[in-house]
Amino acid sequence: MKKFTVAICGCGNRGLSYSENMAKNPDQYEIVSLCDPNPAQIEKMKSVLSLKSASVFSDPEEFFKEKRADVVVIASPDRVHVPQALKALALGYDILLEKPISDSREEIDALVKAQKKYGGKIIICHVLRYAPAFVKCGELIKSGTIGKLYAIDANERVAYWHWSQAYVKGMWANMELSHPAILAKCCHDLDILVGYADSECDTLSSIGDLSFFKKENAPEGAADRCFECIHKDTCPYSAKRIYIDAWHEAGEPKFDWPFNKISLVYPTTEKNLIEGIKTHEFGRCAFKQRVDMIDHQMVQMTFKNGIHASLKMIFAEASGRRITFYGTYGEIILDERMDEIQILPFGKKKTVIKIGDLIKGSIGHGGGDSAIIDALYEMLTGTRDMTTSLAKSVECHLMGIAAEESRKAGGALVKVHA
Numbered sequence: 001m002k003k004f005t006v007a008i009c010g011c012g013n014r015g016l017s018y019s020e021n022m023a024k025n026p027d028q029y030e031i032v033s034l035c036d037p038n039p040a041q042i043e044k045m046k047s048v049l050s051l052k053s054a055s056v057f058s059d060p061e062e063f064f065k066e067k068r069a070d071v072v073v074i075a076s077p078d079r080v081h082v083p084q085a086l087k088a089l090a091l092g093y094d095i096l097l098e099k100p101i102s103d104s105r106e107e108i109d110a111l112v113k114a115q116k117k118y119g120g121k122i123i124i125c126h127v128l129r130y131a132p133a134f135v136k137c138g139e140l141i142k143s144g145t146i147g148k149l150y151a152i153d154a155n156e157r158v159a160y161w162h163w164s165q166a167y168v169k170g171m172w173a174n175m176e177l178s179h180p181a182i183l184a185k186c187c188h189d190l191d192i193l194v195g196y197a198d199s200e201c202d203t204l205s206s207i208g209d210l211s212f213f214k215k216e217n218a219p220e221g222a223a224d225r226c227f228e229c230i231h232k233d234t235c236p237y238s239a240k241r242i243y244i245d246a247w248h249e250a251g252e253p254k255f256d257w258p259f260n261k262i263s264l265v266y267p268t269t270e271k272n273l274i275e276g277i278k279t280h281e282f283g284r285c286a287f288k289q290r291v292d293m294i295d296h297q298m299v300q301m302t303f304k305n306g307i308h309a310s311l312k313m314i315f316a317e318a319s320g321r322r323i324t325f326y327g328t329y330g331e332i333i334l335d336e337r338m339d340e341i342q343i344l345p346f347g348k349k350k351t352v353i354k355i356g357d358l359i360k361g362s363i364g365h366g367g368g369d370s371a372i373i374d375a376l377y378e379m380l381t382g383t384r385d386m387t388t389s390l391a392k393s394v395e396c397h398l399m400g401i402a403a404e405e406s407r408k409a410g411g412a413l414v415k416v417h418a
Contacts, residue, residue, distance in 0.1 A: 004380060007033035007068040007093075009060060009084060010075035011041040013257055014098050014125070016048065017364055018073050021373040023049050028377045033068040035060055040264040047266040048255060060084065067091040071380065074098060077171060078179045082107040085122065089114045094121040094380060096372075100187040101390070101397050103179040103404070108394055115390055123379055123386060124393040126188040127368030130375050132358035133341060134192055134366065137325065137334050141196060145343060146327025152196060152309040155322045156189050157337075161242045163315035164286040165258065167293045168213045175292040182206070182297050182407075183400035186313050189321070190299075190396035190403075191388070196325065199305040200395055200417065206403040207411045208297030208313075218287035225284055227277045237286040239277045247273060299403045336366065 006022060006029050008015050015036075022029035031049065035057040036042050042056055057063040060076070064087040072088050074081060075098040082102045088095050089111075101124060102108050115122055128134045141149050167185070172178040182190075194201065223229035226239035233240065243262045247270070253259065254267045262276035262283070263269075277283035301309045320336035330345035336355065343351040359367040378384035386392070398416050406414045 001027055002381060003028060003030055004071050004377070005030050005032045005069035007031075007035070007063075007072045008045070008075065009035045009063060009072055010077075010098070011036035011038075011045040012075060013261060015073060015075035016045060016260075017369050018075065018096065018125075018373060019045065019049055021364075021370045024370075025373070025377070029071075029373075033057070033063070035063040038264075044260070044264045044266055064088065064091065067093060070094065071096065071376075077177050078102075078184060079177055082111050085111055086114050089118040089120045089122075092118070092120065094123075096123050096125065096376060097390075098125045099393075100179050100183040100400070101393065103183050103397075103401055105398070105401060108397055112390060112394065121380065121386065122390040123372075123376060124388045124390060125372060126191040126388040126393060126396070127365040127372050128188045128192045129195060129368070129387050130371035131366035131368035132360075132362075132371070133334055133336070133355040134368075136341060136353065136358060137323070137332055138196060140332055140341075140343065141325060141327070145330065146325060146332055146345065147329030149196070149325060149327050150307060151326040152193060152307070153324045153326070154189060154193060154309065154311045156186050156311065156313045157316035157318070157320055157322065158185065158314065159319040160236060160315045160317065162258065162319065163295065164213065164237045165242070165261065165282055167295070168286050168289055168291055169282050169284055173289060173291045173293050178293075180400070180404045181293050182208075182299065182313060182403050183397065186297075186311065187396050187400050189311055189313075190399045191393060193301065193309050193311065194395050194399070197303040197305065197307040197309060199303040199307060201399050201402075202302050202304045202417075203413050203415055204299055204301040204399060204402055204406060205411050205413045206297060206299040206406040208294045208407050210291060210294050212295050213286055213289070213291055215288055218285060222285055222287065224288055225278065227274070227283060229285065239283045243277060243282070244270060244273050294407070297403070297407060299399075299406075301399070 033055045072093045073096045074084050166172050172184050178184050219231045221230055226232050232238045247259045259268050262280050263272040265272045297313045299311045323334045325332040333342040339355045341353040362370045379386045402414045402416045406412050
């Protein structure tokens with residue numbers, strides 16, 4: 001069995017997730033190099049994975065001066081995905097590239113041309129394509145369980161506290177570092193819609209706005225930082241409630257998301273969580289930030305084969321996607337909150353499949369995080385089709401770019417392909 005050496009560029013939460021799953025397959029992967037500008041991220045990765053001999057780089061420019069491994073995982077901030085991938089291709093890497101690719105048609109085109117020139121494999125981290133429940137729905141649709149699919153209604157319900165963490169307080173709130181939320185959060189939702197429709201998208205329209213996370217909506221007397229605030233025990237967006245109270249309620253896990261976002265020290269302790277809240281950007285008031293990002297968005301799509309779809313990106317009480325597939329002879333409902341897939345053929349008895357039974361203990365995006373690492377090995381060895389290759393992943397990005405164009409134009413109908 002061939003073993004691939006792996007270099008990780010970007011040692012944040014996504015880089016760690018992929019690395020942990022690779023470490024579970026030591027006969028397939030060996031992590032030999034790490035790169036991150038933040039020394040604390042490097043130390044976290046080394047501690048969690050017990051990496052003693054991996055070479056370490058704090059400067060991406062130095063890291064990309066030569067090839068460090070067979071495969072590079074690029075899990076850096078959004079804006080550097082394409083520049084780093086271009087360098088990696090020129091060095092001869094195969095690449096596991098975190099989504100989104102880019103919000104620029106020109107950048108995406110440049111990456112496609114570079115791949116054709118250098119020939120390296122690029123697998124995009126659209127992990128939902130590998131998650132068992134989402135795969136199962138695709139199988140049911142293709143088998144004709146509900147007749148001919150004609151419409152899809154998808155809801156990406158982002159937990160309110162996670163939205164405030166990532167898209168209000170975190171780097172994804174700043175468009176200088178991130179991409180629009182419809183790409184940063186939902187490009188893989190758009191991607192699975194492409195997969196289910198089995199068609200390119202023809203036209204779409206989109207609306208959305210920043211309606212809530214504004215200074216005028218802050219609780220009266222709110223402080224700039226949660227730990228000093230009079231509302232720290234009552235505000236649902238309080239960092240104390242999100243990171244300390246919830247950590248205790250979860251049984252004080254050793255080093256789990258989201259608690260390892262507020263403190264990079266391994267293992268997690270209450271002392272380090274408190275220190276993180278007092279100093280980290282996630283400890284700031286959710287209503288007193290510079291926010292470039294919207295807080296909700298809706299997209300209506302018409303695919304070239306006539307299938308219609310809608311996607312709603314909203315913050316909600318709890319996370320969990322809900323997708324309803326409408327066919328000429330029935331419906332399928334995937335609901336992560338309910339942990340079930342409902343199959344509703346017209347005039348017949350309902351069937352329910354428990355998502356937990358499909359996942360069988362896998363974690364992260366409905367089991368997609370671990371499944372993509374298993375699939376990556378098969379794709380690298382040529383024994384499996386590249387399900388989320390660069391070529392196949394361009395479509396959903398063009399849709400996201402068009403959706404943002406439509407939103408800024410007040411919901412105007414936009415052609416996805418010129």
